[in-house]
Amino acid sequence: EIVLTQSPTTMAASPGEKVTITCRASSSVSYMHWFQQKSGTSPKPWIYDTSKLASGVPDRFSGSGSGTSYSLTISSMEAEDAATYYCLQRSSYPFTFGSGTKLEIK
Amino acid sequence: QVQLQQSGAELAKPGSSVKISCKASGYTFTSYYISWIKQTTGQGLEYIGYINTGSGGTNYNEKFKGKATLTVDKSSSTAFMQLSSLTPDDSAVYYCARRPYFDYWGQGVMVTVSS
Numbered sequence: 116e117i118v119l120t121q122s123p124t125t126m127a128a129s130p131g132e133k134v135t136i137t138c139r140a141s142s143s144v145s146y147m148h149w150f151q152q153k154s155g156t157s158p159k160p161w162i163y164d165t166s167k168l169a170s171g172v173p174d175r176f177s178g179s180g181s182g183t184s185y186s187l188t189i190s191s192m193e194a195e196d197a198a199t200y201y202c203l204q205r206s207s208y209p210f211t212f213g214s215g216t217k218l219e220i221k
Numbered sequence: 222q223v224q225l226q227q228s229g230a231e232l233a234k235p236g237s238s239v240k241i242s243c244k245a246s247g248y249t250f251t252s253y254y255i256s257w258i259k260q261t262t263g264q265g266l267e268y269i270g271y272i273n274t275g276s277g278g279t280n281y282n283e284k285f286k287g288k289a290t291l292t293v294d295k296s297s298s299t300a301f302m303q304l305s306s307l308t309p310d311d312s313a314v315y316y317c318a319r320r321p322y323f324d325y326w327g328q329g330v331m332v333t334v335s336s
Contacts, residue, residue: 148323157316157326158266169324201266203323209282210256212266 117142119202121213129221134189136216138180138202147185148203149178152215158201162187194220223247225255225317227327233307233334240303241330243317250298251275254320257291257302260329261313271320272300307334 118141128134138147146165150158160169162178165185175190189196197220202213228242243255257269270281272291279291288311290303304311314329 150323157329158323159326160322160324163322203266205321208280209270209284210268212258212268214265 117207119213121216125217127219127221128192132192136187138185138213140183143182144204144206149187150201151198153198223325225327227330230331238305243300245298255300256318256320258316259313309334
């Protein structure tokens, strides 16, 4: 099973600040996918195939990476971006999720 | 619009079973597999497995073999997951999601196992 390690576990960013969340895989994966979850709601698809934004996702978000290291970046933090972000790998069965990064607004 | 509507919260006793449902609408049900995901505060998101909504074929994460049983009723566009021999460790929110991109999720079902 591929283990996904996200960092940081929690963080707080000021409005306008650049934010980077990292997801490291224990073995190489072809793509990484990201989900946003707010309290009491289901995860929402956010970034798929490493760098493609899901429908409705603001273009201040971007994704990048390859092999065992991937990242989600927010170019300029906004209050509505406060949420927990999870990475997911679908390259190897069983699919696995990262443990999540809780992002808060300062 | 695409929707996955899950059944309501369950309170179950240790050793019992529960069966939760996921009713799809807004698309051709048999064109997409349905996956199931477990979410707990401690373990985060865990992938349980998937069901081929056309053939009924299933694939399980080894961790959930013997715990989860996935079935489907094509006539009602509904996928089901039965959880058996429940223990407090099975207390969680369970989601269904449409594969392959997990682009639509149900609202989640909270299962609480307590005597």
